[in-house]
Amino acid sequence: xxxEGYELRCMRCLKGRVTVPWGQTEIQCPHxxxxxxxxxxxxxxxxxRGKVLSKEAEGGASSLHRPF
Amino acid sequence: MERVAYIDLSxxxxxTREIPEDxxxxxxxxxxxxxxxxxxxxxxxxxxxxxxxxxIFGSGILNGYxxxxxxxxxxxxxxxxxxxxxxxxxxxxxxxxxxxxxFQHLVITGKAAQPTYLWIHxxxxxxxxxxxxxxxxTFETQKLIMEDLAxxxxxIACIGQAGENLVRFACVMQxxxxxxxxxxxxALMGSKNLKAIAVKGTKTLDTHDPTALLGxxxxxxRQITKSKIFxxxxxxxxxxxxxxxxxxxQIAAYNNQLNYFAEAEGKLEDEVFDEKYREKNVSxxxxxxxxxxxxxxxxxxxxxxxxxxxxxxxxxxxGAVVGNADWEVVLAGGDLINRYGLDVGSTTGYIGxxxxxxxxxxxxxxxxxxxxxxxxxxxxxxxxxxxxAKKQGLGGIVAEHGVWAAxxxxxxxxxxxxxxxxxxxxxxxxxxxxKGTCLGxxxxxxGFCHLRGRSSFELFGMPEEVLTKIYGHPVDPNxxxxxxKPAMAIWTQHFTTIADCLGTCKFATMWPGSITNxxxxxxxxxxxxxxxxxxxxxxxxxxxERVWNLERMFNVRExxxxxxxxxxxxxxxxPNKLEPLKGVRMDRAEYEKALDEYYDLRGxxxxxxxxTETLERLGLGEEPSRRV
Numbered sequence: 001x002x003x004e005g006y007e008l009r010c011m012r013c014l015k016g017r018v019t020v021p022w023g024q025t026e027i028q029c030p031h032x033x034x035x036x037x038x039x040x041x042x043x044x045x046x047x048x049r050g051k052v053l054s055k056e057a058e059g060g061a062s063s064l065h066r067p068f
Numbered sequence: 069m070e071r072v073a074y075i076d077l078s079x080x081x082x083x084t085r086e087i088p089e090d091x092x093x094x095x096x097x098x099x100x101x102x103x104x105x106x107x108x109x110x111x112x113x114x115x116x117x118x119x120x121x122x123x124i125f126g127s128g129i130l131n132g133y134x135x136x137x138x139x140x141x142x143x144x145x146x147x148x149x150x151x152x153x154x155x156x157x158x159x160x161x162x163x164x165x166x167x168x169x170x171f172q173h174l175v176i177t178g179k180a181a182q183p184t185y186l187w188i189h190x191x192x193x194x195x196x197x198x199x200x201x202x203x204x205x206t207f208e209t210q211k212l213i214m215e216d217l218a219x220x221x222x223x224i225a226c227i228g229q230a231g232e233n234l235v236r237f238a239c240v241m242q243x244x245x246x247x248x249x250x251x252x253x254x255a256l257m258g259s260k261n262l263k264a265i266a267v268k269g270t271k272t273l274d275t276h277d278p279t280a281l282l283g284x285x286x287x288x289x290r291q292i293t294k295s296k297i298f299x300x301x302x303x304x305x306x307x308x309x310x311x312x313x314x315x316x317x318q319i320a321a322y323n324n325q326l327n328y329f330a331e332a333e334g335k336l337e338d339e340v341f342d343e344k345y346r347e348k349n350v351s352x353x354x355x356x357x358x359x360x361x362x363x364x365x366x367x368x369x370x371x372x373x374x375x376x377x378x379x380x381x382x383x384x385x386x387g388a389v390v391g392n393a394d395w396e397v398v399l400a401g402g403d404l405i406n407r408y409g410l411d412v413g414s415t416t417g418y419i420g421x422x423x424x425x426x427x428x429x430x431x432x433x434x435x436x437x438x439x440x441x442x443x444x445x446x447x448x449x450x451x452x453x454x455x456x457a458k459k460q461g462l463g464g465i466v467a468e469h470g471v472w473a474a475x476x477x478x479x480x481x482x483x484x485x486x487x488x489x490x491x492x493x494x495x496x497x498x499x500x501x502x503k504g505t506c507l508g509x510x511x512x513x514x515g516f517c518h519l520r521g522r523s524s525f526e527l528f529g530m531p532e533e534v535l536t537k538i539y540g541h542p543v544d545p546n547x548x549x550x551x552x553k554p555a556m557a558i559w560t561q562h563f564t565t566i567a568d569c570l571g572t573c574k575f576a577t578m579w580p581g582s583i584t585n586x587x588x589x590x591x592x593x594x595x596x597x598x599x600x601x602x603x604x605x606x607x608x609x610x611x612x613e614r615v616w617n618l619e620r621m622f623n624v625r626e627x628x629x630x631x632x633x634x635x636x637x638x639x640x641x642x643p644n645k646l647e648p649l650k651g652v653r654m655d656r657a658e659y660e661k662a663l664d665e666y667y668d669l670r671g672x673x674x675x676x677x678x679x680t681e682t683l684e685r686l687g688l689g690e691e692p693s694r695r696v
Binding site for chain 1: 296299300303304308311312315316317322325326332333334337339391427443528529647648
């Protein structure tokens with residue numbers, strides 16, 4: 001049976017696999033809701049590039065800067 | 069027959085000996101035989117930079133044969149950075165060429181009266197003047213030696229100015245980016261006035277069954293190129309690990325203060341490097357993976373910077389660790405350390421440490437002048453590299469040694485210097501959540517090391533039956549669980565040791581987390597074809613254990629560091645601050661309990677010292693045996 005897409009593991013929750021339909025460049029993890037940008041390394045191999053950029057960054061770097 | 073050359077730089081004398089076959093089968097080559105030679109030829113208690121302290125080069129036992137990805141050479145000695153077992157390896161072409169030039173190992177002692185390089189070819193070793201190369205960076209040095217020998221096809225392992233200046237974390241470089249990085253083997257080389265070793269292989273190697281070897285190589289080629297990770301590794305190389313670590317909340321941002329580097333999103337990505345800077349990919353000897361990206365910066369303040377790599381460690385070290393999301397600063401920093409011959413792990417670890425000291429007000433403007441050490445400040449990042457290599461300013465203080473620098477700086481600065489076994493912690497690594505991986509890395513003989521201790525399968529959530537099949541006993545698929553992890557850590561340590569004895573790149577093996585890449589059975593196939601030995605996976609695992617124990621015995625002999633050297637850095641006991649894995653930390657009591665189990669399984673006492681019966685079982689009871 002022909003596969004519907006490429007299977008990836010969500011880097012955030014690692015719960016099961018997420019199927020990326022062929023050629024699709026964004027997905028959302030059905031388990032944790034995290035949105036991911038997708039790179040197609042070859043027409044049949046996908047990888048996660050990073051978080052969907054519209055999501056607000058949750059870093060805490062500003063708290064580390066020198067207080068004076 | 070595999071040969072060892074003993075090179076006395078003081079007397080300019082060379083003697084050679086063949087390795088008896090039974091000894092070769094006990095330690096193979098590369099890291100294994102290097103460990104044997106070090107234990108036997110390093111006078112107990114000798115200072116690391118003393119002329120009597122040997123510098124040892126080793127080709128893997130598979131190097132030089134047409135086997136897949138067997139390219140790596142090992143450099144070993146007493147570490148000037150830790151005073152313990154020092155070793156590091158690199159790919160490229162040097163290892164196979166050295167074997168084809170007539171030698172599997174070099175044991176170098178003494179100190180040359182003037183800067184010298186060795187020229188190894190046709191079974192000969194010549195001493196040549198390196199006055200012209202001394203003071204030059206690694207790129208220039210290799211170019212000058214190629215001109216001197218009138219041969220652009222020689223392969224050269226050399227040091228830059230950092231090694232000449234005895235920077236404690238100087239490395240040995242080959243080509244544009246191949247670095248035998250950690251534990252300061254470049255300083256050891258510099259202490260001997262040895263600028264470089266040039267090799268060219270013209271000999272042939274005895275092969276027990278050439279037809280079988282060809283068949284084995286073809287099968288292994290198909291096996292590797294059909295693996296799921298091959299298309300990704302062959303395009304992005306190890307850069308692809310960055311997203312995995314960062315998005316999983318396991319990165320060491322801001323000197324391990326944060327476990328996620330938000331600033332990287334959309335900027336510091338392997339795809340950005342691929343789209344903007346990569347010109348093409350190149351490979352090491354006989355490797356189909358070709359994971360190395362050759363790059364050039366065409367415009368902007370870093371116009372003209374070119375090189376090969378960069379690796380995950382550069383991306384994370386010059387990125388997340390120092391709070392920088394500018395790819396060009398990563399590339400410029402990598403270029404500088406490759407030219408000077410500085411280890412990326414220690415260099416970026418020290419920069420991150422100094423920046424945290426600035427953040428906390430421990431390092432002030434006067435101490436840091438002429439730089440301000442704000443996170444991500446490119447001028448400071450690059451300036452500190454220059455200072456370290458030249459032993460000037462604040463960077464020059466850490467070039468002497470981090471612990472000493474912490475004493476000079478004072479004000480509690482040592483608390484933020486993460487280290488183990490005297491070695492500054494691998495800057496890019498935050499494995500406090502992954503229990504077996506952390507244990508495997510922390511108990512490594514050269515100091516915390518992902519290359520010998522990372523159990524990648526642990527992190528991929530594989531079914532327990534798959535893990536049980538790999539490791540030969542039950543292992544919990546949850547990476548935050550301890551069940552089965554001490555045994556898993558030991559399995560990994562022996563597996564990576566065997567890869568380094570063979571000279572095989574770990575990315576062609578199961579190690580990065582690919583069950584279809586090469587494993588013990590594949591290694592046995594190649595060894596049978598080359599040597600005719602009826603070797604089994606069980607025997608290979610025992611060789612891995614033997615080498616591991618001999619390395620440990622070197623540490624026991626040279627240092628009073630025992631159990632405390634097998635603990636993770638203190639920062640790992642603090643909870644992660646960000647999602648995912650927010651709040652997750654290493655529990656000290658749980659770690660201690662697992663360490664006890666690890667020692668018991670190894671047949672060591674609770675101080676981490678091998679018991680007599682363990683050494684006897686592994687055939688190490690008579691060491692040092694001085695058989696070669």
